[in-house]
Amino acid sequence: MxxxxxxxxxxxxxxxxxxxxxxxxxxxxxxxxxxxxxxxxxxxxxxxxxxxxxxxxxxxxxxxxxxxxxxxxxxxxxxxxxxxxxxxxxxxxxxxxxxxxxxxxxxxxxxxxxxxxxxxxxxxxxxxxxxxxxxxxxxxxxxxxxxxxxxxxxxxxxxxxxxxxxxxxxxxxxxxxxxxxxxxxxxxxxxxxxxxxLGVGLAAEPEPAAEVAQAPELPGAVETAAPGPQPAGAPRPAALCGSASRWLLATLPPGCMASEDDDGARQDLTELFGALAREPQRRCGAPRQGLLARAQAALAQRGGSLAGLHPLDRKLLTLVDTLFEAMVSGTWMPMPLSELLDSADVPVAELASRDPAFIDKPWHPGRRLLNEIISAATDYLDQEGYADQSLFQRAAEAIESLGSLAAEPQRLAQLLAEFVALAEDERERIEKLAERELGEAAARERTNLVHRRVADVLNGRLAGRSCPLALVNLLEQAWCRVLFLAWFSSGEHSQQWRVAIHLLDQLLGLLGDDRPDAELVERLWGALGERLEEIAFDSFEARRLLAELRGCLARRAGPSGYPSGTLWAPEEARQLGDPGLLVAVTSLNLALPGDPGTEGEEEEYLLSDIDLSRADSLRVGGWVELEEAGGERVRARLLGVVQPSGTHVLSDREGGAVRRVSRRRLALAMKEGRLIALDNSRLFEQALEQALGRVAAVG
CATH class of the missing domain: 1.20.120 (Four Helix Bundle (Hemerythrin (Met), subunit A))
Structure with a gap:
C-alpha cells in the first residue's frame, strides 16, 4: 500500500x-x-x-x-x-x-x-x-x-x-x-x-449489496453484526451460528451447539413450514391449535418429532407459539384480527427462521408491518363483511408473503410502505365521515359555552335581587341575544361585548336612580334600540319591551322596592299583566340556543387529577367499551375531543356519533369500571416481550 x-x-x-x-x-x-x-x-x-x-x-x-x-x-x-x-x-x-x-x-x-x-x-x-x-x-x-x-x-x-x-x-x-x-x-x-x-485493494470480491436500508437501532442497543437472511426455499439449519438470532443463541446451554451440530440430526424447516402452510384453515368456532401442536402432528406424519429438531429450531417454534398464544389471549380480539392472526404464525416463524434480525431488531420491516396490520384490523375493519374489504385482503396477502420475502428485505420494506399508504387512505376516509359529527359537536359545545357565559353575566347582576318585570322581560327575550351574538362572533374581549355589558350596567344603574336624568335616559334608550336593530331583533317587540321598561321609570319603581311593598314571582306578575310589578329574581330563563348546564358537584368530589389524567390519555381514533345504564356493553371509537369543554365524541366504526360524554363523566366511568380502553397498538410487541421472557425462563 x-x-x-x-x-x-x-x-x-x-x-x-x-x-x-x-x-x-x-x-x-x-x-x-x-x-x-x-x-x-x-x-x-x-x-x-x-x-x-x-x-x-x-x-x-x-x-x-x-x-x-x-x-x-x-x-x-x-x-x-x-x-x-x-x-x-x-x-x-x-x-x-x-x-x-x-x-x-x-x-x-x-x-x-x-x-x-x-x-x-x-x-x-x-x-x-x-x-x-x-x-x-x-x-x-x-x-x-x-x-x-x-x-x-x-x-x-x-x-x-x-x-x-x-x-x-x-x-x-x-x-x-x-x-x-x-x-x-x-x-x-x-x-x-x-x-x-493509493493502492488500496479489495478485502474480498464485493458482492452486490442486497441489504435494504433499515431504520436506526434503538439507542442504547449493542451494535453487533446481524446475520443475513437466508434465500427463500433453501434448507435452513438454524443451528448454524451465522444464521440464528443472537437472542436464541444466548438461550442455549454451553456445549449445546457442538453436541447437536450433525446435519443428519436436523430437520428441514422449509419442508415443515410447507406442510403446515398446506393445512386447511381452522373452521369458525373450532378450538385453536398452537404452532407447536401442529408442528408435532406434521412431523409425526413423516415419522419424526419435535425432539428430532435442533434445539435452536425448537426454541424458535416455541417462541412463535408462545407469542401467538399471548396475542390471542389479549383483552380484545376483534373477529377480523383473530382471523388474520390464525394464519400468521407459520409465515412469522418462517420469516424469523430465515431472517434472524426479525427477533433481534425492533425496527425490522416485518415487525413494523405486523404492527401496522394489527392496528389497521383493529381500527378500520368491520366486524361483519370484513372479508370483502380491500384492507383485509391486502393484510392477508401481506401476512402470507412474509416467509417468502425473508430474502428480499427491499421488497419487504416496500410492502410495508404500500400497506401503510392503504391504511392511511382508510384513516382519511373515516376522518372525512367523522368531520360532520365533530363539526356539529364543536358548534354545539361553543353554543353551550356562550349561553353559559351570558347566563353567568346576567344572573350575576340580578339573581337574589328585585326589579321590574319589564327589565326581566327585556333581558330574557332581547338583551341576552345581544350579548350572545357579541361573544359568539367576536369573543369576550371584543369591543362589541364590552359595549353591550356597559349599556347593561348603565341600565341597571338608571333603574336604581329615583330621579334619572332625562337626557341620559333618551341617549341610553336610543343606544339600546340601535343594538337590538343591529342583531335584527323584531322591531315591534323591541319597541314594546323598551316602552314597558320606560314606563317603569315614569312610575319611579326601581329594583330597591315597589310602592305596595309586594314582591311577585315573574310568572305571577306576567299573569297579572303589569310589567311594572316588582319581581324576585332567582335565575333568568334566557331565550337562547344551547344548554348552560354544568357538571354536578358530586363528580367534582369523586374525581382526582389522576382520574382525569386517565380520561385525557385515551387515544383519538382508539376504541373503548362502555357499559350502558341497562348493563349492555357498547364499543365505540373516540372520534375527537371538543375544546374548551373537553367533551369526548364517541362514534361507531363509520364515524356516526354514538354519544357525547364530558371529560368528567368519562373519567368517572373509567374509575367505576364502566368504561375500559381497548388498545391493540402494541399488541405484537408486548406479546413478543412476554414470549421472550417465558422462553428464557424455561431455558
Whole structure:
C-alpha cells in the first residue's frame, strides 16, 4: 500500500467535506423553493400561515442543520480510525417514542435509502470492500459515511430537530433526496478512484449489496453484526451460528451447539413450514391449535418429532407459539384480527427462521408491518363483511408473503410502505365521515359555552335581587341575544361585548336612580334600540319591551322596592299583566340556543387529577367499551375531543356519533369500571416481550 491508512482516511474525509459543502448548498436552495411552493399552494389562510412559519423556522435553522450534518459526517470518518472511542459519540441518540407521523417519515427515509443504494449497488460494495481492506476489520452499512443510508439518516436527524410540522419535514427530506443522494454516485466513484490510485485493494470480491436500508437501532442497543437472511426455499439449519438470532443463541446451554451440530440430526424447516402452510384453515368456532401442536402432528406424519429438531429450531417454534398464544389471549380480539392472526404464525416463524434480525431488531420491516396490520384490523375493519374489504385482503396477502420475502428485505420494506399508504387512505376516509359529527359537536359545545357565559353575566347582576318585570322581560327575550351574538362572533374581549355589558350596567344603574336624568335616559334608550336593530331583533317587540321598561321609570319603581311593598314571582306578575310589578329574581330563563348546564358537584368530589389524567390519555381514533345504564356493553371509537369543554365524541366504526360524554363523566366511568380502553397498538410487541421472557425462563 502506497500510503498509510490514516492518510487515506484523511483524504476520504476531505472528499466527504467537499460533498457536504456542495450538497448542502444545493439542498438549501431546493428546500427554499419547495417550501415557497408549499406556501403558494396553501388551501386557506391558516395553512398558509403554518407554511410561512415552517419557512421562517427553516431559514433560521438551516445553518444549524448544515453544521450538524457536517459534524455527523466528520464523526463517522473519525470513527473509522478510532472506532472504540468515536462511534459512541456518533450513536448517542435519545430514546424517544414514535407517533404515526414519525413512523411514516421513517418508512419514507428507508425507501429513499433503499432506492439510492440499489442504483449504486456495485460501486458502493466496492467502496465498502476497499475501506474494510484499509481498516483490516469488517464494516457495517451504517458505518460507511458515504453510504446512502448514513447520509439520508444523518440529514433526517438534523431535520427532525427543527420545530416544523410533518408536511414541512417531508418536503425538506425530499430536498435532501434530490440533492444529497443524487450527488452520491459521483462522490463514490471518486472515492473508489482515489483508493485505487493509493493502492488500496479489495478485502474480498464485493458482492452486490442486497441489504435494504433499515431504520436506526434503538439507542442504547449493542451494535453487533446481524446475520443475513437466508434465500427463500433453501434448507435452513438454524443451528448454524451465522444464521440464528443472537437472542436464541444466548438461550442455549454451553456445549449445546457442538453436541447437536450433525446435519443428519436436523430437520428441514422449509419442508415443515410447507406442510403446515398446506393445512386447511381452522373452521369458525373450532378450538385453536398452537404452532407447536401442529408442528408435532406434521412431523409425526413423516415419522419424526419435535425432539428430532435442533434445539435452536425448537426454541424458535416455541417462541412463535408462545407469542401467538399471548396475542390471542389479549383483552380484545376483534373477529377480523383473530382471523388474520390464525394464519400468521407459520409465515412469522418462517420469516424469523430465515431472517434472524426479525427477533433481534425492533425496527425490522416485518415487525413494523405486523404492527401496522394489527392496528389497521383493529381500527378500520368491520366486524361483519370484513372479508370483502380491500384492507383485509391486502393484510392477508401481506401476512402470507412474509416467509417468502425473508430474502428480499427491499421488497419487504416496500410492502410495508404500500400497506401503510392503504391504511392511511382508510384513516382519511373515516376522518372525512367523522368531520360532520365533530363539526356539529364543536358548534354545539361553543353554543353551550356562550349561553353559559351570558347566563353567568346576567344572573350575576340580578339573581337574589328585585326589579321590574319589564327589565326581566327585556333581558330574557332581547338583551341576552345581544350579548350572545357579541361573544359568539367576536369573543369576550371584543369591543362589541364590552359595549353591550356597559349599556347593561348603565341600565341597571338608571333603574336604581329615583330621579334619572332625562337626557341620559333618551341617549341610553336610543343606544339600546340601535343594538337590538343591529342583531335584527323584531322591531315591534323591541319597541314594546323598551316602552314597558320606560314606563317603569315614569312610575319611579326601581329594583330597591315597589310602592305596595309586594314582591311577585315573574310568572305571577306576567299573569297579572303589569310589567311594572316588582319581581324576585332567582335565575333568568334566557331565550337562547344551547344548554348552560354544568357538571354536578358530586363528580367534582369523586374525581382526582389522576382520574382525569386517565380520561385525557385515551387515544383519538382508539376504541373503548362502555357499559350502558341497562348493563349492555357498547364499543365505540373516540372520534375527537371538543375544546374548551373537553367533551369526548364517541362514534361507531363509520364515524356516526354514538354519544357525547364530558371529560368528567368519562373519567368517572373509567374509575367505576364502566368504561375500559381497548388498545391493540402494541399488541405484537408486548406479546413478543412476554414470549421472550417465558422462553428464557424455561431455558
Amino acid at each position: 502506497a500510503v498509510s491508512a490514516d492518510a487515506a482516511l484523511r483524504m476520504l474525509r476531505e472528499r466527504g467535506r467537499q460533498f457536504v459543502t456542495r450538497g448542502m448548498r444545493n439542498c438549501q436552495a431546493r428546500a427554499n423553493d419547495a417550501l415557497f411552493a408549499l406556501v403558494e399552494g396553501a388551501a386557506d389562510a391558516d395553512e398558509q400561515s403554518r407554511c410561512m412559519d415552517a419557512m421562517r423556522t427553516w431559514h433560521g435553522g438551516r445553518r444549524a442543520v448544515n453544521e450538524g450534518f457536517s459534524r455527523r459526517v466528520d464523526l463517522a470518518f473519525a470513527a473509522l480510525g478510532d472506532r472504540a472511542r468515536t462511534l459512541s459519540q456518533l450513536s448517542a441518540e435519545p430514546l424517544r417514542l414514535v407517533d404515526d407521523e414519525g413512523l411514516a417519515e421513517i418508512i419514507m427515509v428507508d425507501a429513499m435509502a433503499a432506492a439510492a443504494a440499489a442504483a449504486i449497488r456495485q460501486p458502493l460494495a466496492e467502496l465498502g470492500a476497499r475501506v474494510e481492506a484499509l481498516l483490516g476489520t469488517p464494516l457495517g452499512t451504517r458505518e460507511l459515511p458515504l453510504s446512502p443510508e448514513f447520509v439520508i439518516w444523518a440529514f433526517a436527524r438534523e431535520v427532525a430537530a427543527l420545530d416544523v410540522d410533518s408536511r414541512a419535514r417531508q418536503v425538506l427530506l425530499r430536498a435532501g433526496e434530490d440533492t444529497l443522494l443524487r450527488a452520491l454516485p459521483e462522490v463514490i466513484d471518486q472515492a473508489n478512484e482515489l483508493l485505487r490510485d
